[in-house]
Amino acid sequence: MFQITNFKFRQRIDDLVYANTSKVDASIFNEPANLAEQILELKYLQKFLSSNIFRDYISQLKSDVEYPDVRISKSESFLSINTLDSADTEKSSKKLSGRKSTDTSYVNSFDLDSQCIWKRRHTSLTNVGFVDSMGR
Amino acid sequence: MLSNNFEIKEFFKISNQLDVLTQENGQALTIHDILDGETLLSLFAEFLESLPGGNHKIVLDFWIRAINYKKTTQDFLLAFKSSDLSRENSGLFQTQAEAREIFHLFIADDASLPLGFDSEMRLIYTFLVICFK
Numbered sequence: 001m002f003q004i005t006n007f008k009f010r011q012r013i014d015d016l017v018y019a020n021t022s023k024v025d026a027s028i029f030n031e032p033a034n035l036a037e038q039i040l041e042l043k044y045l046q047k048f049l050s051s052n053i054f055r056d057y058i059s060q061l062k063s064d065v066e067y068p069d070v071r072i073s074k075s076e077s078f079l080s081i082n083t084l085d086s087a088d089t090e091k092s093s094k095k096l097s098g099r100k101s102t103d104t105s106y107v108n109s110f111d112l113d114s115q116c117i118w119k120r121r122h123t124s125l126t127n128v129g130f131v132d133s134m135g136r
Numbered sequence: 137m138l139s140n141n142f143e144i145k146e147f148f149k150i151s152n153q154l155d156v157l158t159q160e161n162g163q164a165l166t167i168h169d170i171l172d173g174e175t176l177l178s179l180f181a182e183f184l185e186s187l188p189g190g191n192h193k194i195v196l197d198f199w200i201r202a203i204n205y206k207k208t209t210q211d212f213l214l215a216f217k218s219s220d221l222s223r224e225n226s227g228l229f230q231t232q233a234e235a236r237e238i239f240h241l242f243i244a245d246d247a248s249l250p251l252g253f254d255s256e257m258r259l260i261y262t263f264l265v266i267c268f269k
Binding site: 026033037038044048049053054057061 | 202251
């Protein structure tokens with residue numbers, strides 16, 4: 001196997017690392033680091049750009065731009081999980097999956113609209129913090 | 137619906153990032169676009185790890201160590217010049233130890249992670265060495 005040790009800069013780095021122990025040079029690996037960059041570019045960049053890993057990342061970004069509320073809902077779900085507003089997360093999830101969730105049958109159209117909190121019907125699952133007209 | 141400044145900024149940041157990444161079907165990207173971005177760098181590392189046949193990530197590992205060494209040493213040199221710290225307390229000895237470690241890991245004759253090249257990489261490297269002369 002051909003090794004980087006065969007090249008001219010190995011001796012130079014060797015000298016810089018060991019020749020003068022009182023000297024510290026920030027640039028001693030510049031040359032091999034530049035070579036490493038070029039090798040990464042020439043050998044791997046195009047393969048990476050056409051890889052599934054990169055495509056998945058682009059798809060995720062596209063999805064984030066297309067459905068920004070989904071992304072925000074995901075990141076803030078820990079805040080809204082115990083509130084009536086968590087229905088927004090359900091709304092976003094449904095938009096993506098296109099199917100009705102079976103375990104959220106208590107969610108009605110008012111639950112999906114955060115502007116209609118006051119219209120939501122209350123069930124044992126959604127009455128956290130509910131105050132009735134008598135203030136109870 | 138984006139409701140606050142943070143969300144709007146995030147939206148435009150992602151949108152802009154997407155424009156850059158998909159420009160000319162990704163062909164406009166350089167290795168610096170990948171190496172300078174935290175997310176893309178980790179994805180690139182994941183990609184290199186996933187490649188069959190040998191340790192392809194070693195070149196990236198070396199690059200990361202070399203760049204970190206450079207930044208750390210520059211910071212220490214600045215701190216050393218602008219203070220009364222002794223050489224021992226400034227951390228300069230640590231950076232020198234790091235340089236030796238990088239050297240022994242990747243470059244020395246008996247390196248434990250030698251930057252070995254296959255025939256394709258050897259051709260590229262030969263080309264690059266000629267360019268550097």
